[in-house]
Amino acid sequence: MTNYHKSEKDKQENTGRRSFLKTSAFLGMNTMLFGMASTSCKSKNILDPVKEDKVNKAQYRISTASGMLKVMPGDVLPESRTARISLAGNERESFQIVVRAKEDIDGVKVTIGDFTNNQHRLNSIKWSQVGYVYISTFSGHPTTGDVKGRQPGWYPDPLLERDSVKLMRDWSNAIWFTIHAPAGTPAGTYKGKITLEIKGVKEEISVEALVHNFALPAVPTLPNLFSLSVEYLDGMYDGFTGEIRKNWFDLLLASRMCPTDLYLNMNTKEGRSKITATDYSSFKGLTNGFVIYPITATWADRSAPAEELIARFEQNRPYIDQILATGAVANGKGVFYGFDECEPEHFEVMRKVNKYIKEQYPQVPIATTSQYVKTVEQLDDLGLDILIMHIFDGIYNNTFADQVRNAGKKVWAYISLQPYYPMPNWRIENPLQETRVLLGAMAYKERFDGFLYWGLNQYNKGNRQLPAKIKRNSDLKLEMSITTPTDEYKWLHGDGLLIYPGENGPLSSIRMENIREGLEDYEYYKLVEQKLGSGTAAIEAGKIARNTRDFERNEDNFSQHRIALAKLIG
Numbered sequence: 001m002t003n004y005h006k007s008e009k010d011k012q013e014n015t016g017r018r019s020f021l022k023t024s025a026f027l028g029m030n031t032m033l034f035g036m037a038s039t040s041c042k043s044k045n046i047l048d049p050v051k052e053d054k055v056n057k058a059q060y061r062i063s064t065a066s067g068m069l070k071v072m073p074g075d076v077l078p079e080s081r082t083a084r085i086s087l088a089g090n091e092r093e094s095f096q097i098v099v100r101a102k103e104d105i106d107g108v109k110v111t112i113g114d115f116t117n118n119q120h121r122l123n124s125i126k127w128s129q130v131g132y133v134y135i136s137t138f139s140g141h142p143t144t145g146d147v148k149g150r151q152p153g154w155y156p157d158p159l160l161e162r163d164s165v166k167l168m169r170d171w172s173n174a175i176w177f178t179i180h181a182p183a184g185t186p187a188g189t190y191k192g193k194i195t196l197e198i199k200g201v202k203e204e205i206s207v208e209a210l211v212h213n214f215a216l217p218a219v220p221t222l223p224n225l226f227s228l229s230v231e232y233l234d235g236m237y238d239g240f241t242g243e244i245r246k247n248w249f250d251l252l253l254a255s256r257m258c259p260t261d262l263y264l265n266m267n268t269k270e271g272r273s274k275i276t277a278t279d280y281s282s283f284k285g286l287t288n289g290f291v292i293y294p295i296t297a298t299w300a301d302r303s304a305p306a307e308e309l310i311a312r313f314e315q316n317r318p319y320i321d322q323i324l325a326t327g328a329v330a331n332g333k334g335v336f337y338g339f340d341e342c343e344p345e346h347f348e349v350m351r352k353v354n355k356y357i358k359e360q361y362p363q364v365p366i367a368t369t370s371q372y373v374k375t376v377e378q379l380d381d382l383g384l385d386i387l388i389m390h391i392f393d394g395i396y397n398n399t400f401a402d403q404v405r406n407a408g409k410k411v412w413a414y415i416s417l418q419p420y421y422p423m424p425n426w427r428i429e430n431p432l433q434e435t436r437v438l439l440g441a442m443a444y445k446e447r448f449d450g451f452l453y454w455g456l457n458q459y460n461k462g463n464r465q466l467p468a469k470i471k472r473n474s475d476l477k478l479e480m481s482i483t484t485p486t487d488e489y490k491w492l493h494g495d496g497l498l499i500y501p502g503e504n505g506p507l508s509s510i511r512m513e514n515i516r517e518g519l520e521d522y523e524y525y526k527l528v529e530q531k532l533g534s535g536t537a538a539i540e541a542g543k544i545a546r547n548t549r550d551f552e553r554n555e556d557n558f559s560q561h562r563i564a565l566a567k568l569i570g
Contacts, residue, residue: 120190122192127175127178134155137152157482162472188210224450224451224453247504260291264294275290289334290333291337296339335385369389391419423549472503525541
């Protein structure tokens with residue numbers, strides 16, 4: 001996690017693995033059938049590959065692949081015209097159709113036919129085209145395991161809005177499809193066809209979607225805080241209001257996240273775009289975690305006089321009271337967050353500020369991230385109810401976490417630029433399967449009480465300029481960078497940026513889609529728990545995630561496990 005407001009002192013400090021957090025710079029479905037354990041394709045990663053592997057007479061090859069597969073431009077997949085997926089009610093599932101052509105072809109029309117099980121239809125099926133961001137180097141990466149075999153070049157990530165598909169010559173062009181089965185969708189196998197019209201030739205791909213006889217809960221079970229910077233959105237859209245605002249919020253809600261900003265200083269002009277009580281009221285019944293008020297907005301705030309932070313808090317009491325009045329924060333769903341990655345030198349100020357806030361709002365939990373809080377007594381002394389611990393280097397551990405839980409408090413987990421191989425992350429070089437394991441099996445096995453991530457859209461990390469909005473039908477190769485532009489962190493690609501700025505709202509990414517998949521995977525374990533008990537659910541989760549360093553990387557084993565989970569639930 002990091003913050004974008006820095007003092008000059010912060011910029012000059014270097015504290016080992018946390019130096020980036022103080023010198024951060026700027027940048028310009030549950031599948032049960034398939035998986036992926038590397039960022040480039042292998043034949044076993046394909047859905048229903050046919051035996052023959054040849055380019056057809058039209059000089060293009062059509063293949064299908066799971067949504068857990070990063071299809072690199074140079075990957076050549078065997079031909080396949082069939083995709084099979086599975087999902088529960090109230091779940092979204094993704095897959096890809098990949099076209100590799102021998103020439104540039106524009107204007108490929110996509111037609112999605114009816115998906116039926118003879119009696120009922122699946123109507124919510126959407127597509128977008130996978131775009132690419134340029135990665136110039138992995139030189140300097142702290143571990144070789146993360147980037148073994150990785151080369152500079154174009155990497156798939158943004159999901160672009162287009163009226164038709166554009167095919168680049170000698171390039172594996174991926175088209176991303178997401179099927180949604182709303183709660184109450186009758187169980188059964190839904191069959192349909194997707195047609196690609198390429199230079200007047202209609203090519204059909206058969207798709208089967210197995211809908212299970214159970215549904216995922218509407219409210220996410222795992223509390224999470226994925227920070228959305230409304231400051232940047234306010235600047236990009238000349239005021240974060242209206243339909244654009246709704247589009248951003250809708251994407252997060254569909255991703256099992258609550259729109260929340262961990263770092264907004266509400267006393268600045270960007271405070272006009274803060275997430276309001278009206279917003280939160282509309283989120284009731286859909287979310288499980290958000291920040292009511294950020295106690296500190298910058299790293300410098302951690303060392304500010306306690307009186308200054310308390311005075312700022314008092315100025316925002318009317319806002320806080322409005323949120324509390326909605327009832328959306330009942331049962332600890334809203335928190336006060338601050339003193340980001342605090343160190344012992346910040347404890348005195350934290351103690352005073354948290355004590356004051358706790359006296360005013362004893363019912364609202366106070367949370368922070370830190371590796372320096374090591375006892376339950378410290379938590380009590382600092383007025384903390386939720387300690388959020390990095391999984392890097394074993395900082396998160398259940399021996400201490402259980403002591404905290406036994407004292408009636410919570411222990412969450414988080415990642416930032418770290419961790420590195422063999423632990424999971426979702427930087428551009430990491431396999432997408434790691435994302436799902438982290439938020440699914442690993443979160444359950446390690447008993448995370450919640451999960452935090454510092455940035456969904458940290459667009460401005462240095463030169464105070466915001467990237468251009470991405471237009472519909474844009475080029476597939478984006479000019480926008482997701483690299484941290486410092487010499488020390490020139491290898492860091494995608495940290496704090498999971499959503500791209502579209503002209504009329506957010507554009508998801510293949511990493512973001514798999515984050516949602518992981519949160520949905522978590523629900524499967526909770527459903528097993530409800531039916532067979534936590535012991536059985538933990539055993540099942542342990543088959544995929546033994547611990548934070550040892551987890552399933554074979555997609556076939558992962559797929560078989562998912563099938564077994566569904567059978568246990570159904």
